[in-house]
Each structure stands twice: as C-alpha cells, then as structure tokens.
Amino acid sequence: MIHRVVACAHANIALIKYWGKQTALGNLPATPSISLALDKLYTETIVTREEKGVDEFFLNDSPVEKTTKDRLLKYLNFWRSESLLDGTFSVHSSNNFPTGAGLASSSSGFAALATALGKFSNKKLNRSELSVLARRGSGSAARSIPGALAAFPVSANPSARRLLPPEKISWGMVIVVVNNAEKETGSSIGMELSRKTSPYYKSWIAQAHKDYQNILAVIKKDDFTKVGEITEANALAMHACMIATRPALVYWNGVTVDIIRSAKQWRENGLEVYATIDAGAHVALLARLDDLNKVAKKAKKIEGVEKAVICKPAGGSRVIKWE
Ligand code: 2P0
Numbered sequence: 001m002i003h004r005v006v007a008c009a010h011a012n013i014a015l016i017k018y019w020g021k022q023t024a025l026g027n028l029p030a031t032p033s034i035s036l037a038l039d040k041l042y043t044e045t046i047v048t049r050e051e052k053g054v055d056e057f058f059l060n061d062s063p064v065e066k067t068t069k070d071r072l073l074k075y076l077n078f079w080r081s082e083s084l085l086d087g088t089f090s091v092h093s094s095n096n097f098p099t100g101a102g103l104a105s106s107s108s109g110f111a112a113l114a115t116a117l118g119k120f121s122n123k124k125l126n127r128s129e130l131s132v133l134a135r136r137g138s139g140s141a142a143r144s145i146p147g148a149l150a151a152f153p154v155s156a157n158p159s160a161r162r163l164l165p166p167e168k169i170s171w172g173m174v175i176v177v178v179n180n181a182e183k184e185t186g187s188s189i190g191m192e193l194s195r196k197t198s199p200y201y202k203s204w205i206a207q208a209h210k211d212y213q214n215i216l217a218v219i220k221k222d223d224f225t226k227v228g229e230i231t232e233a234n235a236l237a238m239h240a241c242m243i244a245t246r247p248a249l250v251y252w253n254g255v256t257v258d259i260i261r262s263a264k265q266w267r268e269n270g271l272e273v274y275a276t277i278d279a280g281a282h283v284a285l286l287a288r289l290d291d292l293n294k295v296a297k298k299a300k301k302i303e304g305v306e307k308a309v310i311c312k313p314a315g316g317s318r319v320i321k322w323e
Pocket residue numbers: 012013014016017018019027033106107137138139140141187188189277278279
C-alpha cells in the first residue's frame with residue numbers, strides 16, 4: 001500500500017480566459033480557454049496516508065484557513081464518494097509564488113493535489129481523467145495537468161488537452177508582480193457575480209468562443225503577432241465584463257494600467273509584447289523567448305513593480321516520488 005506521494009504541477013496563465021460557469025457543480029466552464037504552463041511558478045504537494053480518521057491541510061507549513069479547509073475537505077470527500085480513494089490523509093502544499101493575489105495558485109494547487117491523489121487511487125487514471133478530476137477542484141487546474149500549451153473546451157464534462165509540447169513553443173511570459181496587490185474577490189464568487197449582474201456577460205461569453213477558435217487557427221500557423229493580439233484583446237474583454245459587474249470587480253490598480261500602457265509603447269517601438277491580466281493586479285507579458293530578458297528589464301523599471309519573473313513553457317503535472 002502506498003503511504004506517501006509527492007507531486008508537482010506548474011501554474012498556468014490563460015491566453016483565452018475562463019470566466020463564467022455553465023453550472024457551479026463540477027466547475028463546468030461557460031468559456032473555452034487556452035493556457036500556457038510556466039516553469040518558474042509551481043506547487044509541490046506531499047500527501048500522506050494517516051490513521052487519524054480526519055484529513056489535515058497545510059499551505060506553506062501553516063494550517064489552512066477555514067474556507068480553504070472546507071473546500072479541500074469537500075474535494076477529498078468527492079474522490080471518496082466516487083470510490084476513487086479511501087482512508088484519510090494529511091496534505092502539505094507549498095507554492096513558490098504568492099497565493100491568492102490573482103497569480104493562478106489554484107491552478108497548480110489542485111493539479112498537484114489531483115496528481116498525488118491519483119497515485120493513491122485503486123483506479124488507473126489517464127491524463128484526461130486526471131484533468132477532469134483536477135477541474136472538480138478548480139476549473140483552471142484542468143489545464144495544469146497537460147501543461148505546456150493547453151486547450152480546455154466547453155462540453156458536458158471537459159478535460160484539457162495539450163496543443164503543443166513545451167519545446168515546440170517559441171514564446172513565454174514575464175510575470176510582473178506589482179507592489180501591495182490586495183487579495184480581491186475570489187474567482188468562483190466573481191464569476192457568479194458577473195453571470196448574474198454584468199450587462200456584458202453574454203457578449204463576453206460569445207467573444208470568448210470566437211477568440212478561442214481564432215487563436216487555435218493562428219497557433220497552427222505559428223503566427224505570434226496574431227496570438228498576442230487575440231490574447232491581449234481577450235483579457236481586456238474579460239475585464240470589461242468584470243468591471244461592469246454590480247458591484248464592480250476592478251482587479252487592476254494604477255500600476256496595472258501603467259504596465260498595459262508600457263507594453264503598447266514597447267510594441268510601437270518594435271518589441272513585440274502583449275499584456276494579459278487575471279483576477280488580480282499583476283500582469284503577465286507574453287513575448288518571444290528571445291525577448292523575455294529585455295521585457296523583464298524594462299518591466300522592472302516601471303514604478304510600483306516589485307519584480308518581474310521570466311517564465312518559459314513548462315510541462316504537465318507529475319508524481320515526483322512515492323513510497
Ligand atoms: C483563467 N481565471 O482562465 C481565469 C482568468 C481567473 C481569471 O481560471 O471557480 O480559480 O476554482 O473554477 O480556476 C480562475 O478560476 O476558478 C481562472 P474556479 P479558478 O485563468
């Protein structure tokens with residue numbers, strides 16, 4: 001019997017965003033999404049079988065707060081209710097990047113956890129099944145199972161699939177971390193608020209479907225300019241929907257706007273870089289691999305920027321060891 005499993009998954013940042021659910025049950029997305037897994041942002045999770053009769057959860061060595069604990073407990077109960085798992089466990093997770101500030105921590109967190117639990121399971125789970133199970137924890141986590149460039153369609157029970165392996169992707173991202181980014185309304189609550197109250201929600205969903213089809217076509221042609229243009233426009237359309245939500249979901253701060261404006265200026269001066277922003281104030285800048293150093297250097301000079309992390313494409317989730 002397996003006693004302990006260590007698994008790892010990389011966070012992903014979406015080029016085409018997931019914002020909106022068909023139904024909250026099972027995290028069925030209302031928008032199809034495309035993402036890039038990033039080598040410098042990852043979660044490592046150690047799951048140990050315990051005889052205590054209760055599950056325990058730790059994040060970066062501290063017990064998790066109640067909301068996270070309830071969510072994780074529900075997640076393990078789901079695995080047990082599907083007869084995929086039995087027994088009780090302690091889960092120790094560590095992120096090498098800030099948690100809960102719009103930096104994709106739930107994508108790598110639930111992907112690493114699902115990968116570890118999969119190793120404990122009596123059932124042999126393939127990558128697609130694992131992606132579905134990761135999605136039950138957090139929608140974006142489905143995409144960190146295949147990693148690299150992943151597509152996550154809208155369907156009755158979707159999983160994410162890999163479009164290209166990391167070595168075939170000629171671009172990466174600079175994650176621009178801004179000072180004092182506050183923890184904002186979480187994605188699950190935010191998406192539901194947008195669905196219920198944003199006058200632009202329907203238009204956003206329709207646009208996301210178009211952007212998804214269009215980006216698939218230009219990825220095939222390896223047309224970086226078009227990939228970048230669709231990526232930036234898609235993120236801004238999502239934020240328009242968020243900002244129009246009542247009460248408004250304004251995830252940006254002044255520095256976010258400065259970075260978006262700078263990217264436009266750099267582009268006009270010949271450095272091809274495109275901005276994308278999640279449910280937080282930080283910005284991810286998409287650029288060709290050869291340009292990442294230059295982009296990071298420039299980004300660090302913007303006032304209010306804490307750091308700029310150069311990220312290359314990463315692979316999928318994996319079990320590192322077990323005993
Ligand atoms: C994305 N986000 O595609 C978008 C962009 C946030 C903005 O996926 O409710 O934390 O757990 O399924 O996965 C964040 O969504 O939400 C997200 P749940 P999740 O990356």
